[in-house]
Structure formats: C-alpha cells, structure tokens
Amino acid sequence: MTDPQPSAPPTPTTPDRPYKRLSPLTPLVRSFVLVVAVAASSWDDFLRGDVGPLAWILLAMLLAGAVYGAASWLRTKYWIEADELRVDTGVISRQSRRIRVDRLQGIDIAQPFVARLFGLAELKMDVAGAGDREGSLAYLPLREAEALRETLLARRDAARARRAPGDQAEQGPTAMPHAVPEHVLARLDLGLLVMSLLISPEAFAFLVSALVLGGVFVVLGNLPGAAVALPVFIGFVLTQLRRLSAYYGFTVSETPAGLQVRRGLIDRNTQTITLSRVQGVVVSEPVFWRRFGWARVDVSVAGYGSGGGENGRPAVSTVMPVGPRNVVLWLARRLLEETGSPDPDEVVLVPPPPRARWVAPVGRHFMSSGVGPHLLVSRSGFLNRRTHAVPHARVQSLQLHQGPWQRRLGLADLHVDSPPGPVRVRAQHRDAADVRGLLEEANRLARDARTRLTG
Template sequence: MNPGGDPGRSGSPAPSAISTPPDAAHPAGPAHRPPADGASPPHDGPGPDFRPPAGGVGGPVADGAGEGARKAAAVEGRRRLHPLTPLLKGAKFLFAAVAAISWQGYAQLGTLVFLALVGVLLVLGVGLSAVSWLVTGFHVVGRELRVYEGLVWRRTRAIPLERVQAVDVVRPLLARMTGVAELRLEVIGAAKTEAPLAYLGVEEAHALRARLLAGAGHAPAHDPAAPAAGPERPFHVVPNQRVLVANLLSSPVLLLPVALAVTLLPVLFDPPAWTAIGVASMATALLGVVLPPVRRVLNDWDFRIFVDPSGVRLTHGLLDTRSRTVPAHRALAVAVVRPLLWRPLKWWRAKLDVAGVGAEAGEQGVRGGVLVPVADRATVRTVAGRVIDGLDIDALPLRPVPAVARWVSPLAYRRRAFGWTESVVVARDGWLTERLIVARLARVQSVRVVQGPIQRRLGLADVHVDTAGSIHVTARDRAVAEAYASAATLAELARAARTAT
C-alpha cells in the first residue's frame, strides 16, 4: 500500500545540475528559463568583476517583499568563497594523499623522495583549489540559491528555498583555526548534502544561513545563531560528564578490549622487527581501534539545544563544531532508545530523521542521527514534542502483542506494542535495548504486511511503516487480521494527513 508517496521524492523537482561547455549556447529549458519579471538569465561565467550582466539578475521575490527588496535582488552580484578556501582544500587534499601513500610507501620512497612528493602534491592541491575558487560563485535570486562552478564544464545549480529542510554551519578543526565556516544545505529529495559552500567567513555563513531559512519560511530574517546576537540561553545543556559516562557504558567501548586483543595478540606472539616504520604502523592500527568511541565523545561534547522561531537548533562538538537547525514540524521520525546499562541511571538517547537527510556512518554529528545524546526521559519528551508538534511520548496509545507471540520472541514479546493517533504511528520494542519509534503519518511512504514461516503457523504478521529516512516503524508479531486492518487504516490516515499539511 502506498499512502500517497514521499514528500522527499515527489512534488517539485530536486535541485537542478546543468553541465554545458563554456562556449555552448544555453538551451531554453527549466534550468535556464528567463525570470518571471523578464530580466536577463544569469551569466554563466564569473566575469571581470564577478557580477551579473548589466541587465541584472531577476527572479521571483519572496511574497510580501517591497520594491526595495526586488531591486536589491535584481542587482545583487555573485559572491566568492573565502580567500583562504584554496589553502584549506589543498591541505585536505594533501592529508588524503599522504594517508593513501601510508607508512609502507614512505619506507619504500625514502625521506627525501617522500618530502618532494608531498611538496608537489601540496602545490598541485592548492593550485587546483585556487582555480576552482576563481570560477565558483553563488548568490540568492528571489527564492533560489544559485551556485556556479566548473572551469571546462560549467555547472549551475538552482536550489529552491522552499525545498530546504535544514542549514548547517560546520566548523572543522582547520576552519576553526583560520576563522571560517562551511555551510551545508539539506534539501528534499537529495541523496546527499546539496551546495556545500566551503568556506565562508563565520559571520557571513550565519547571515546567509538566516537568509536562506527566512526565504524557506522556517525562520525570521534575524539569525539567533549569529555571533553578533549576543549571549543566548539554551533550552538544555548536556553535561560533558554525562556524555563521558554514557559512552563508557556503550557497546563500542565495552567491545574495545576485544578489538585491542585482536590487534595486539598477533604482535605479541610473533614480534616484528621494531623499526620506526613498524612502530608507526602499530600506532596507526591502535588509533583506528580507539578512534570510533573517542570520535563519538568529541562529536557529542558541549551538546546544547536551543528553541527558536526556526525550530530546534543543535550545537555540539569539541574539535569540529556544528550548528544545525531542525525546522519545526519537518521531522520524519524520532527514535527514543535506552541501552541496557543505561537503565539504572534512567537515561535515554533520541535520534531524528529529517526529509532529505541521509544517515551518516558512525552517527557523526546530528545528520539523520542524534537529537539528544543522553538525557532523562522528561527532557527527551520535551525535545521530541518540539520537533514533532504535539507529540507526547508518555501519552501514546499502545496495544500489546497477543500471548501467542511468546513462542516467537519469549524475551521481547512483553515489551512489544503498537498504536497510532491521527498524526503519528508508534511502535515499542526491544529487550536488551528499549526502543520507541514514532513517525509522522504525513511523511509515510508505504505500509507493508510481512509474514515469516513460523509466523504463518502461529497466525502472526509484522506491519512495516516506511518513511524516506533510516528510521522506520515496525510492529512485530501482530495477529494477522489485526495486521491487515491496521495497514489499511494507516494508509487512509496517511493520505488524510498529507492532504491536511
């Protein structure tokens, strides 16, 4: 059953990407149509002063904008990225190249040849990045963000602001050291981050973020995250001590001794020649084992939750800092999780899916991942109610599974329950790790009924409620008649919810 499709995969088209030779004429089409007010289409090259043609760049101006705003949109020139961008991108290219050479490559090349190769790679990386910087530009035209890039093949991306789901301001370690930031856009229907503008000045990044969210209708023109806004009181601050304890009680840390033993035992039983390269290789292997749990602590460090007119804003990170706003009422699903070792402490962890945002490996940052890294249930309940309007995770109607389900899951069947309201569908499950999954019916893509061989013998079935994200609601071990009736009801409710939004 398909209750009406996915808002992230249907409707208006995804951001366009058009590649043309530099001397080819632009065909008339959706990506190069003249603006509604008859002004000239945007010029495809940066031009001597990096400004649009004399006729200006037109385009639809946000509803309610005055004549002054319309004129400002018509004459706004393209803007370049920060002048330090080539150096930072060149450094990233160099780090990747050195990692690819590895310690074995260093031993074979020798110190002088290795240093010479590093110098050549650095010059090459900075040179290519400088050329890319010269031909890359962006500006906001009406209710579109347009990004221009490419030397041989020009590429123009036009991103409608109404399709913007979230705007992140990210500051990796090198960016923090040089006073710049990266702007990332999450767009409905995009498989990955669209139009990453790396790098911009910090104030410029926050100002552009506020403008994009205002154009998308998620926030006022003033950006409360900007440094000039002065001190701001967060809604909730996760104590760093709690982050440390929670990660120490997580599975990656508990399995760390096993991983270390697997790495070290071969060396202890068959010691290699302890050369400088051998020691460096062993240190790199140990770092690869220890780094994942450490990275999680670094990502969740200084986790702060703000509530403002644009939605719930999350800031966190020790080395790499991230500031991200989850627009109000645009969440797909929320998962509230409590591992076994957290139960005595009464701690919970909340995850989030937003339309157009894919899951990121290792749950780094909050992209399709963390909403609250660790908190008591009251805090998680309040934050979840902010991202899904009117949600109260303690007042959801839940029906248990039939008694015959104990033959399929003798340990977990007591925790399993399923239910829905007019706006959300919810399932509870888990024995070692408790999970409560809530999805908005307006964002449901499909509803499926699935039976395994043992379930067929016992008259049971699973109901799968799929969304566009990585968090899905699954009601396990329901009676067959109830499963099919629930699927039909949820499909109708999802259609009604989509029509009402």
C-alpha cells in the first residue's frame, strides 16, 4: 500500500508508481463463446487439411480478435494514486478514468460462469453521482479482486475519516483490512430453499393452471391434448431452477465495510451493503410460508435502485430469500443497525376503520400501519404479506392524500417517500381524524432523528 502523497498536481503522463494489469486471460474470457464456436465448427476441417473459405474467415476474425484483445490488455492499466483509482484503457482512442475512492458507495464482485472457470472475477464499483453502476474492472484473479476491494474500501474510509474527524461511524477498518476475519451471520439452508421454491405462490399457480388445463382435456375425452400442460410445466421448472442456481449458497456475513451477501451456483455474486446507506427493509411472508414460519427480507440501499427481480431473476435487494422468521427479523434489525436496530414487530399496527370496506372491501382486512418511536411501518397483502419499515432518520418527505371517496368516508392515506428501492411505506385508509396527527408526529420524529445522526 502506498501512502497518500502530499497533494501533487495530477499529471496526465504515465506515473512512475507501479501500475497493474488485468488478468492476461481477459480477452479469452470475453470472447470465450466465439472461440469455442470456431473451434467446434472448424476443428475437423483443420485436422483434415480441408479448410473452406468460411473457416478461413472465422480464423482471420479470431486472429484479429486475439491481436486486438492482446493490445487492449496491454493498454489497460490500473493503479491507485492520491485517493483515486485510475484506469487507462483504449487501443485506438485512449481513455483515462478516475474514480475517487471517497465517492465509492459499494464494490461488488461478480463471477460470470466463464470467468469462474478460469478463477477470475469482475469488480463492479458503485460510484455516487454516476447514473448507473459505473466503473467495472474485468477480469482480475479472484484473490486480487478481493484484495483490491478491501484496499479501496479501507482507503475510502480513511479518506472520509480525514475529512470528518468526528465521524466515528466511518472509521475502524482503516488498519489492516486483510486481517479482519469475516464473520458469517446467516447461511441459507439448501433444503429450506428447495422446499420454499416448491411451496411458493408460483408453484401454487402452476398447480392450479396445470389442473385446469389437464382437467379440460380429460373432461373433453382428449387425453393426448393434456400434453399442452407440458410447456407450462417446463417453464415452471426452469424458473425455479434459475432461482435455485441464483440463491444457491446464499451467505450473509459481516465485513468491515458492511454486510456482505454472496450467492450463486453458476454465476457467483458478491455484494456489500453499506449499513449507513440502508433506507429501509421489507419482510415478505407468502401465505404458504406463514404456517412454516418462513419469511424473506429485502433491503433498500441508496444508489442501488430496485434492479432485477423480474422474470424470476433474483433482485439485488434480497438479503435472505427464505429463512425462519426470527432469523429474518434479526437480519432486518442488523440492517437497521445505523438507526438503532429497531424491531419492526414492536410497532403497534392499526388497521383501517370498518367504513373502509367501501373503498377496500377485501384488502382492508390485511392492511395496517403504524408510527413507532424509531420506525414507520406498513403491512399489506394476503397472498404475500409484506411489511415495509423505514427508520425516521431515512425519511425523505411525507405526503398526505385524500381522494373524493375517502373524503366522504373520512379516510386518508399517509405516504412515506424513500429513495428508489423495494421499500414503500403507505398507511392506507386511515381515519382522517388521525392522519394529520400522524404526519406531524412522523415529521417531528424524522427531524429529531436527522439532528441526532448529523450531530
């Protein structure tokens, strides 16, 4: 590790300090599919000495690609200088990226399948101010990627601590980042994962549709026609297998930089959740899981958005896809550690008054909300009961809404605005006489919490 220089003016020339390169296997990993395709299609021809024009073209493309890849590898250098990670790239037009370490929000390590075959990993840096996740470094040997992440995070914390000496929350991991052993908090049980995928709302929907489809054909006396259920079945199996592979080996552990989530059978993903950026949590309890006491927890982290989550793709926000409820709640409280680890279950939840049946005849039985001393909580849903919780210190703004029907019935909604993410606290159809009081109380609590946090 290098010491921070006494602010030398940034020079565009190549620095004298040692730079590093990516793994020399990078071009191979990037074009692995092409290489395999060419090899598979033309190998026989080459062996027989009977090479057609197509094979020559493919070979030429491969050679050109190899030359370009090698040049690109030669030209790509990275090093850390003056609290910046600098990356020089580009074969024809050269680029120089500078990533200030104190703007780093989080660093994830991803291992796509091919990279994993070669023991390589991609470093994905989440930079404040940049629109999406920018700053990717691919590919590095896994060990090097992990070391670089630790170094960058330690430097970030050191840089932030220098700027704000009184801020003890950001200090700590400045010394010897490699020596801190990681402490596993929770590990997903494989049997539980398989069970939860089988007893999921999707499984239920599949069963119903298969029975209906099959039943129709059986009733019509057209037994072979029942085979139309087959694509439905295959789709179901594929979706659940994708989940299984994505959540396989799901581990939550504690590192100096925050909670670390690792998962994946084929593509291995590592993701660090900076606790000071946690905006709220969602605990989901689908109806079939409730009798087994299972739950799932997702988190909103500033800057992450709600990426993924569709088509059975796992969301980046998931901290535990399924687990015993007490473990899940304990994890949720760990995630809210920066705001005092409040317990979402301790907030008294109030359902809408009975007259809400005119606007939410069924839903009103399953929705409730409350303002606790540390948390704003709302719960809704029967098939998938979701409990959203936002600490007062993380509230952005508060809104009160009342439509024409609600006005007639003396009801109103309280909305809590949070940064993009899965968490949305909505106190729906509360007694209009209470709502303004709730808003004022939530506003006062949020103000107090903010002043406590900023000192």
